[in-house]
Amino acid sequence: MKFDYLVVGAGLFGATFAYEAKKRNKKCLVIDKRDHIAGNVYTKEESGINVHVYGAHIFHTSDKKIWEYINQFAEFNNYINSPVAVYKDELYNLPFNMNTFSKMWNIKTPAEAKEIIEKQKAEYKIDEPKNLEEQALSLAGKDVYEKLIKGYTEKQWGRKCTELPSFIIKRLPMRFTYDNNYFNDRFQGIPMGGYTKIVEKMLDGIDVRVNEDFFELKKNGKLSDGTEVEYDRILFTGQIDEYFDSKFGPLEYRSVRFETEEIDTDNYQGNAVVNYTEREVPYTRIIEHKHFEFGTQPTTIISREYSSEWKPGVEPYYPVNNDKNNALYEKYAAEAKKEGNVIFGGRLGQYKYYDMDKVLMAALDCVEEEFGK
Numbered sequence: 001m002k003f004d005y006l007v008v009g010a011g012l013f014g015a016t017f018a019y020e021a022k023k024r025n026k027k028c029l030v031i032d033k034r035d036h037i038a039g040n041v042y043t044k045e046e047s048g049i050n051v052h053v054y055g056a057h058i059f060h061t062s063d064k065k066i067w068e069y070i071n072q073f074a075e076f077n078n079y080i081n082s083p084v085a086v087y088k089d090e091l092y093n094l095p096f097n098m099n100t101f102s103k104m105w106n107i108k109t110p111a112e113a114k115e116i117i118e119k120q121k122a123e124y125k126i127d128e129p130k131n132l133e134e135q136a137l138s139l140a141g142k143d144v145y146e147k148l149i150k151g152y153t154e155k156q157w158g159r160k161c162t163e164l165p166s167f168i169i170k171r172l173p174m175r176f177t178y179d180n181n182y183f184n185d186r187f188q189g190i191p192m193g194g195y196t197k198i199v200e201k202m203l204d205g206i207d208v209r210v211n212e213d214f215f216e217l218k219k220n221g222k223l224s225d226g227t228e229v230e231y232d233r234i235l236f237t238g239q240i241d242e243y244f245d246s247k248f249g250p251l252e253y254r255s256v257r258f259e260t261e262e263i264d265t266d267n268y269q270g271n272a273v274v275n276y277t278e279r280e281v282p283y284t285r286i287i288e289h290k291h292f293e294f295g296t297q298p299t300t301i302i303s304r305e306y307s308s309e310w311k312p313g314v315e316p317y318y319p320v321n322n323d324k325n326n327a328l329y330e331k332y333a334a335e336a337k338k339e340g341n342v343i344f345g346g347r348l349g350q351y352k353y354y355d356m357d358k359v360l361m362a363a364l365d366c367v368e369e370e371f372g373k
């Protein structure tokens with residue numbers, strides 16, 4: 001079989017590329033080493049509940065074109081992410097907003113909150129934050145940092161807050177209004193029926209093979225059933241360092257492990273996302289999947305999320321974008337430029353902490369670069 005493109009990875013990046021390529025009459029073969037499509041946005045229905053198998057995904061964007069683009073493939077509900085944080089026996093609203101501050105300091109007005117934060121900030125004399133700790137302290141002061149950020153971040157990243165880049169904490173809004181919306185974006189929601197259906201639609205009419213290992217195919221020129229395949233170009237959405245056999249040394253990633261269970265109650269925690277921000281609780285958060293779609297099923301499914309360092313054999317989720325890894329990535333990126341017929345894309349291929357909307361943007365940019373406007 002002969003193809004214009006071999007697309008490695010059936011996640012959002014690969015599927016978007018393949019969909020657009022097909023529109024331009026290009027023939028793609030999409031392969032994935034897992035036994036299903038949709039990458040980490042994969043959702044699976046269990047007991048009538050769409051379970052976010054590789055962690056919670058909430059679509060949000062400020063880009064109208066991207067919102068319209070994804071809406072071609074699914075109807076979105078009006079879910080607004082408003083996580084709750086549990087610190088010891090205290091409970092706070094996220095992101096950091098007037099609900100959080102009034103609970104923390106028993107105050108009512110933005111002026112009172114600002115005064116406390118300014119006072120706490122002043123103790124540290126930070127002009128230009130050099131790391132996540134300094135960034136968090138200068139944004140929100142000591143109490144918020146110690147109760148809601150430090151333990152959670154060190155669990156999630158397995159590194160001290162002083163060793164992490166400040167951009168990670170800037171992902172979260174900080175506002176002096178009583179507004180628990182975790183995102184500032186104009187558009188937000190969960191696709192009704194789950195994310196897998198989106199990717200199914202994108203890949204409709206395209207050759208897709210799951211349980212296929214790219215490196216085996218590259219070596220043998222054959223799929224696992226013996227079919228010989230040829231292709232002109234490759235879109236690779238796996239780990240860029242693995243592609244180059246880690247010749248400059250391995251990039252670091254974080255992995256996540258989920259302990260998922262069905263519980264015989266219709267409502268376990270009253271919210272889709274509850275973060276456990278103290279260091280001593282071993283998991284970072286508990287997801288109750290039904291609440292993403294306002295489910296009324298008689299039972300519920302929850303996932304406790306445990307963070308760990310990535311090692312071969314487990315799934316990579318997050319690139320660790322500190323200076324050391326970014327410098328190493330640049331070496332691989334330079335190597336990638338020399339690989340004439342290979343494009344690298346997605347969180348793993350571009351080693352970037354992309355949200356879903358940014359993945360779509362990057363994939364559409366890639367399409368434009370490949371095929372013109």
Ligand code: UDP
Nearest residue numbers: 085148149150152153156168169171275277
């Ligand atoms: N974060 C935190 N406390 C929380 C939630 C998030 O300190 O209760 C910080 C933490 O450093 C985390 C970052 O904010 O890595 C980004 O969180 P986000 O929810 O965006 O992470 P994701 O959903 O991508 O895992």
